[in-house]
Amino acid sequence: MLGSGLIKGLKETARNFxxxxxxxxxxxxxEYPEEPAVVKENSRQFPFLVYDGDEPEAGLRCVSCQICEKECPPKCIYIVKAKDKKPDFVGKQQVYPATFDIDLSVCMSCGICAEVCPFEAIFMDTEFDLANSNRFDGLLVTKEHLAKPNAHLQKIHPTLAAGIDQRRAEAVKKQEEKRLADEAKAKADAEKKAAEAKSASSAATPASTPAAGS
Structure with a gap:
């Protein structure tokens, strides 16, 4: 029917009115900004980095793989790897970024960096009121300002964060079970070797000859 789309739109407008x-x-x-806007969970603005624990530097999930930097369409991400390593959440030694900068004046909020990250270290924030009078240095965000605690991710993307936290908890549990199994195996092997050594030592010792006339 001609004009059905227009009629449908007018009906929706009237219903809302x-x-x-x-x-x-x-x-x-x-009444913004007096009344803050309610942002939906699937909203995305600009990227941020997640860290676990209380120390941003120690708990940063990013391992400086640079996949996000390579996949970023406008090339607004700049990463420099550190020369040393630090343990991740399961104790594995990982490289971390010495420098991680994002130029928000270039970023187009596509979310590709968050999609391709294999370490669940970068996500899209929901904060949108980032107006700045300095369009250059004011919108060049460094690692120190990009890093936000996991609690922030849980707050803005609770469904996503819950799934990630569960997977990471399972990985930690699996790693702990492996560690305990390895320790038990090492202990059993050590006890077995000690028993074998003791048995070999007993077999090598000659039996004492009884005294004459006894």
Whole structure:
């Protein structure tokens, strides 16, 4: 039917207009910035780095693999690897970034960096009010400002964070079970070798000859 799309749009507009008088959920506008905007969970703005624990440098998940830097369409990510390593959440030694910068004036919030990250270290933030009078240095964000705790991820993307936390907890549990199994095996091997050595020593010792006339 000709004009059916227009009629459908007008019906939706009228429904929201009338509904706004009885339901706050249908209010089309808010008094921003006095009233903060409610951001949906699947909203994405600019990237940030996640760290575990209380120390950003020690708990940073990023291992400086540079996949995000290579896949970034506008090439707004700049990473320099550190020369040393630090243990990750399961105790494995990993490289970490000495420098991790993102130029927000170039970033187009596509989210590809978050999609390709194999270490679940970079995600899209929901913060959007980042206006700055300095379009150059003011929008060049360094590692220190990009790093945010896992609690922030849990707050803005609770569903996503819950799944990640569960996988990481299972990985830690699996690593701990492996460590305990290795320790038990090493202990059993050591006891076996000690028993074999003791048995060999006993077999090599000649039996004492009884005294004459006894």
């Amino acid at each position: 009338v509904g706004s008088y009885v339901s706050e959920e249908r209010l089309p506008t808010i």
